[in-house]
Amino acid sequence: MNKIFNNADEAIAGIKDDMTLMLGGFGLCGIPENSIAALVNKGVTGLTCISNNAGVDDFGLGLLLQKRQIKKMISSYVGENDEFERQMLSGELEVDLIPQGSLAARCQAGGAGVPAFFTPAGYGTEVAVGKEVRYFDGKPHILESALTADFAIVKAWKGDRFGNLIFKGTARNFNPVMAMAGKITIAEVEEMVEPGELDPNFIHLPGVFVQRIFQGVNYEKRIEQRTVREKV
Amino acid sequence: MLDKTGIAKRIAQELQDGWYVNLGIGIPTLIANYVPDGLNVVFQSENGILGMGAFPIEGEEDADLINAGKQTITALPGAAIFDSAVSFAMIRGKHIQLTVLGAMEVSDSGDIANWKIPGKMVKGMGGAMDLVASSDNIIVAMMHTNRKGHSKLLKQCSLPLTGVKCVKKIVTNLAVLDVTDQGFRLLERAPGVSVEDIQAATEGRLVVEGDIPEMKI
Numbered sequence: 001m002n003k004i005f006n007n008a009d010e011a012i013a014g015i016k017d018d019m020t021l022m023l024g025g026f027g028l029c030g031i032p033e034n035s036i037a038a039l040v041n042k043g044v045t046g047l048t049c050i051s052n053n054a055g056v057d058d059f060g061l062g063l064l065l066q067k068r069q070i071k072k073m074i075s076s077y078v079g080e081n082d083e084f085e086r087q088m089l090s091g092e093l094e095v096d097l098i099p100q101g102s103l104a105a106r107c108q109a110g111g112a113g114v115p116a117f118f119t120p121a122g123y124g125t126e127v128a129v130g131k132e133v134r135y136f137d138g139k140p141h142i143l144e145s146a147l148t149a150d151f152a153i154v155k156a157w158k159g160d161r162f163g164n165l166i167f168k169g170t171a172r173n174f175n176p177v178m179a180m181a182g183k184i185t186i187a188e189v190e191e192m193v194e195p196g197e198l199d200p201n202f203i204h205l206p207g208v209f210v211q212r213i214f215q216g217v218n219y220e221k222r223i224e225q226r227t228v229r230e231k232v
Numbered sequence: 233m234l235d236k237t238g239i240a241k242r243i244a245q246e247l248q249d250g251w252y253v254n255l256g257i258g259i260p261t262l263i264a265n266y267v268p269d270g271l272n273v274v275f276q277s278e279n280g281i282l283g284m285g286a287f288p289i290e291g292e293e294d295a296d297l298i299n300a301g302k303q304t305i306t307a308l309p310g311a312a313i314f315d316s317a318v319s320f321a322m323i324r325g326k327h328i329q330l331t332v333l334g335a336m337e338v339s340d341s342g343d344i345a346n347w348k349i350p351g352k353m354v355k356g357m358g359g360a361m362d363l364v365a366s367s368d369n370i371i372v373a374m375m376h377t378n379r380k381g382h383s384k385l386l387k388q389c390s391l392p393l394t395g396v397k398c399v400k401k402i403v404t405n406l407a408v409l410d411v412t413d414q415g416f417r418l419l420e421r422a423p424g425v426s427v428e429d430i431q432a433a434t435e436g437r438l439v440v441e442g443d444i445p446e447m448k449i
Contacts, residue, residue: 026279026316027302029295052316079355080302088354097347097354100278101320101362108317119324120365124343124396127361157296169296169313170280176315204315221295227303229287 002161003207004192005214008038011186015039015151018046018071022107022147022178023061024154026052027080027224030171031060032155034188034216040067048072050149052103052174054084059222065093074147076100080224098127102144104177109146111180111209116145152182155216156205159189160196163210164203176205185209188216234405234422234449239373241266241449243332243403246371247273254278254323254363256333257301259373263332274310276328278359280319283311300359320359324366331367333360335374335399337389340415340436342399344372345391357394364395376404376433383435385409385416406430408447414439420447 005011012035015021025031039047040063047070054073055062064070065083072094078084087093098106099121109117118141122128132143154175157168165187167175179185192215234242240262247253247267254276255261264284267273275284277299284299285306293304307313322328337345344364347357364370377383385402401410407430408420415437418430421444431438 029298075356077356077358097356099357099361100359101324104316104320121362123365125393169294170298171296172313172315173280174316177317223293223295223304224302226293227287228290231289
């Protein structure tokens with residue numbers, strides 16, 4: 001079995017206008033930098049992007065927003081991107097804001113064959129409008145549906161040609177659950193290793209969820225809020 | 233009157249040994265600096281870490297290790313890292329004993345609004361809706377009034393809600409209050425602040441019973 005592609009351009013083959021994509025990452029941490037750059041180059045438009053955040057003005061998904069390649073965003077928090085806020089408030093960009101935990105659970109459900117589930121998050125708020133409410137143990141819950149995507153694009157630390165992945169630090173975030181929910185899942189890794197080098201006991205995402213994998217290059221790994229303390 | 237640090241210090245007094253605690257962005261983040269000596273408290277950040285430590289010293293920042301505010305952090309010995317689904321499983325499943333977050337408005341029945349000003353500011357709710365819907369113990373850390381001087385403790389929230397009937401306690405620059413069926417109940421005054429000052433700054437129903445002690449910071 002060999003799921004290896006040579007580079008991002010080859011790995012994103014088949015992504016067309018108006019498709020739905022999931023993109024892993026939290027803020028700029030653990031985002032698929034190489035694939036985003038390839039999508040910008042390819043120039044696909046009308047995309048629906050499911051991603052916790054929308055990058056910053058000049059990095060991450062902000063690069064696709066700048067080029068007006070995104071029609072709709074499904075996210076939980078978009079506060080770091082002025083261009084996003086401008087496009088949203090002017091109505092150019094369709095936005096569906098959903099609670100972060102519901103976003104993660106909806107992706108996981110999509111990948112796990114669970115069509116919908118009840119959660120307390122968002123009850124009594126705008127998020128609950130039009131959704132079925134049911135009480136469990138006397139507490140109200142709303143029905144949330146699963147999410148899937150034509151392509152899920154994730155970033156891992158190490159992977160092998162079977163698609164097995166491990167992540168580093170909090171760069172894990174949404175990557176494993178989104179990888180589960182893609183009809184086709186593309187994983188870009190910092191380091192491609194031989195099968196067997198990753199201890200099977202410590203695989204974070206089994207390769208069954210990954211269809212394409214490639215070794216990324218030139219990771220910038222930009223830090224959004226560099227925060228340090230004095231050395232004592 | 234307290235400053236933001238004072239609010240954080242006062243909330244730190246609420247911590248109990250063995251608790252897992254989620255701190256929101258802003259004032260709540262400061263609480264980690266004032267954990268009373270001898271208490272073992274584990275901080276969770278909803279992007280996927282338990283056992284969050286101090287900010288790194290310069291030169292040791294790691295782009296792959298951040299908190300929910302996107303700030304660089306360190307992991308303490310005994311820390312654990314996980315994905316977003318597991319992170320909210322521990323939140324929704326009530327494995328986290330305390331949530332502290334900021335707010336734009338709180339109502340006297342415990343509703344909270346902190347994610348959207350229609351037509352003006354839309355940042356999103358992030359994990360706040362999941363946190364307030366699930367946690368049994370929610371403390372709001374905020375200033376008592378907004379920049380225009382208007383009360384943030386209201387009869388009813390005017391902004392889109394983050395959660396309903398969920399806030400248990402509020403610590404502001406003026407007071408400590410809890411939320412009861414009769415409205416906000418005044419528990420403590422900030423140093424130098426009178427009951428009348430607090431009444432004047434509180435739009436929602438306010439219950440004042442007996443002598444209200446001054447906070448000890």
